[in-house]
Amino acid sequence: MDVPEVNQSWVEGWETGDIGFHRSGVHPVLKKHYEWLLAGRSPSKVFVPLCGKSVDMKWLYDQGHEIVGIEGAETAVQQFFDESKILFKISSIEDGLLKLYQSEDGRIRLYVGNYYNMPSTGESNFPAIWDRGSLEAIDIKEREKYVDVMTSLMSPGSRCLAEVVNRDDNRGPPFFITEEGMSNLFKGYSVKYLDKEEPVKGMPSFLKGFFLYSIERKE
Numbered sequence: 625m626d627v628p629e630v631n632q633s634w635v636e637g638w639e640t641g642d643i644g645f646h647r648s649g650v651h652p653v654l655k656k657h658y659e660w661l662l663a664g665r666s667p668s669k670v671f672v673p674l675c676g677k678s679v680d681m682k683w684l685y686d687q688g689h690e691i692v693g694i695e696g697a698e699t700a701v702q703q704f705f706d707e708s709k710i711l712f713k714i715s716s717i718e719d720g721l722l723k724l725y726q727s728e729d730g731r732i733r734l735y736v737g738n739y740y741n742m743p744s745t746g747e748s749n750f751p752a753i754w755d756r757g758s759l760e761a762i763d764i765k766e767r768e769k770y771v772d773v774m775t776s777l778m779s780p781g782s783r784c785l786a787e788v789v790n791r792d793d794n795r796g797p798p799f800f801i802t803e804e805g806m807s808n809l810f811k812g813y814s815v816k817y818l819d820k821e822e823p824v825k826g827m828p829s830f831l832k833g834f835f836l837y838s839i840e841r842k843e
């Protein structure tokens with residue numbers, strides 16, 4: 625696959641602390657739709673694409689699950705482990721494209737590098753995926769590649785919750801994506817609009833809130 629480059633503005637944002645998307649608390653829609661995502665599997669294995677330093681990963685880890693994330697900015701991954709106070713070790717993936725930060729018990733594995741290199745990790749068969757602010761973060765022209773990688777990590781019965789931004793212009797990131805756009809990207813999957821979040825005080829005026837979709841592989 626032709627691998628698009630990680631947009632360096634993300635990495636610079638992490639280095640200068642310009643990370644307005646980061647939430648200090650566990651995402652309310654994750655808590656609300658957690659039972660659907662897990663589908664009764666506990667413990668499960670949850671993939672968190674473009675994971676940043678999301679505190680949702682620590683929360684899921686504390687529920688007993690295995691967590692696998694990938695993130696282009698190493699600073700984010702270092703901050704995740706430091707702030708969660710989880711001891712970790714670092715290794716390099718064989719082809720040198722990715723670095724792996726993993727908790728001492730191996731139950732959290734965060735890869736540093738380009739999302740499109742995820743297949744080289746050998747990680748697969750995720751029953752659950754939590755995509756918060758990630759599909760909307762990548763360039764519109766890369767969406768199909770993004771979804772190809774994601775669906776290659778799913779198997780029959782896999783479920784994904786994806787939260788995307790609601791905005792009425794075509795600028796980004798974060799980029800707007802319609803319900804029809806979601807269904808077209810995940811052809812053959814069950815894609816449903818599940819929930820929404822209203823804008824909150826202090827949010828940039830272009831943001832009209834968020835939409836949450838459920839995506840499920842049936843066969």
Ligand SMILES: C[S@@+](CC[C@H](N)C(=O)[O-])C[C@H]1O[C@@H](n2cnc3c(N)ncnc32)[C@H](O)[C@@H]1O
Pocket residue numbers: 629630631634635638645646647673674675676677678694695696697700737738739740755756757758761762
């Ligand atoms: C909007 S943030 C969402 C972060 C996280 N999911 C959360 O909920 O806080 C998008 C993240 O994707 C990362 N990113 C962007 N493009 C990437 C790529 N091609 N590969 C890996 N990470 C990438 C950025 O560094 C940033 O941390």
